[in-house]
Amino acid sequence: MLKNLIKHEFRATARILVPLFGVALVLSGLSWLVVRLGGILVLPGGTGLGSPIFGVVAGILVLITVFALFALMVSAAIITIQRFYKNLLGDEGYLMFTLPVTPGQHILAKLVAGLAWSAAALVFVWSAFIAMATAIPGSLTLSQQMAIIDRTFEIPAGVFFTRTLSLFLIGASNFYLLAYLSMAIGSQRQGSRLFASFAAYAVLNIILMILSIVGIFLLACVISMLGLAPKLVHLINSLSAVQVLDLTQGVLTCVFLIGDAVYFFLTRAILTRRLNLA
């Protein structure tokens, strides 16, 4: 049943997002072409077709493309959140919550589809920027760019991108699940549910901030009491920059995953025990 939920979720979101990807693709292609033909980003009016008018038109086109790529990322996030609100907590919830599936499966289906679209948008934006950057006459080739990443981070560029994407997905899932929890809390009100959802999101963020500060303070106290501070400083100093990055990523991943689990179970509990459709 989860598979069917995900299938229909993809279908519903694709209706809106596929055309947006199409527009972004066309704009990126055109931008790549004008950059390739004119080299306008390097020497406006200087080479190729780089007359001043062409340069201005091409520059505007590239700006619009950058805006469209940004809009694509934002749209994927907005639609992921809006789908939860409309499809589960609005009138469509009367259909969705009478399907033979559990509330947990509903949350997972929305999350999986949302993350897939967000990842697709991110990869698309990366690819578009890399393509445009390599299109500039005299710029670094793709393999040269990859080699720089290899040298800087001491890992193959492919691994770097995969790890960045993983971290992005874990962060995005944290954001989406917190938004889902806020909407589930907001839906407990009889009126002004949207406003209540935003208010719940703000309050939850304040609570998270307070918990973070208290947590860091307690951790510092424990480290100080156990006399671990010098050892910890020595350990961090002995690490390379890449190892510090790895450590940071590991800690962030753990924190996000704990948050994900908490938000998921709280949202599921609300949808199971206190479902309150509009």
Added chain:
Amino acid sequence: MQAVLNCQSLTKSFGAKTALDHFTAQFCGGRITGLLGPNGSGKTTLIKLAAGLLTPTDGAVSIGGRAPDAHTKAHVAYLPDRMSLPGSLQVREAIEFFSDFYADFSAEKASALLSELHIQPGDRISAMSKGTREKLQLALVMSRAAELYLLDEPIGGVDPAARDRILDTIIRNYREDAALVISTHLIGDIEPVLDDVVMIQNGKPVLTGSAEELRETHGKSMDALFREVFKC
């Protein structure tokens, strides 16, 4: 007869307001039960509780001996009192949606029913009139061979001519050993098809029994009895 839907002292409160107040009733297989009452009497709350859309404040509701969950939902066909199908779907996509989730759904039956109602597979729901959307939703629900049908105001928003068509669709298509619960306040239209009646007021049953026996005992039609019971 075995009770398919069982309500035991079922209570649902929304803040200070009690929508359903220690409601006890059984709805048996092979019977069509009219859940009758004025607006705000608790009919929709009872149906939502049975459909698993609400959880009881107190008491219990069970379907085939089991509290509403994903398992019972596979055997309950629910028609809400509003349009719940996404407007972006075409009719054929709505049929596919039901096929994917309900093992007891017959796509062939749905297609035949929709054809009778002059609804085309390529029609988009958002482009349909309110009445056509209601017919589509009803046709999809009645194309299931469920054990319990919960129809919330199926004739509430349509003209008298369409009511007959809708009632005909219901009667011709439900699984005959299933329990069918129809909530409405339009008694005159629905009276001929009812086996049993549960009249509900302020969340409590005020009159229950076989429609025929109630008519004989009180010497009036169900419509007249309803007007007497709920006289302002």
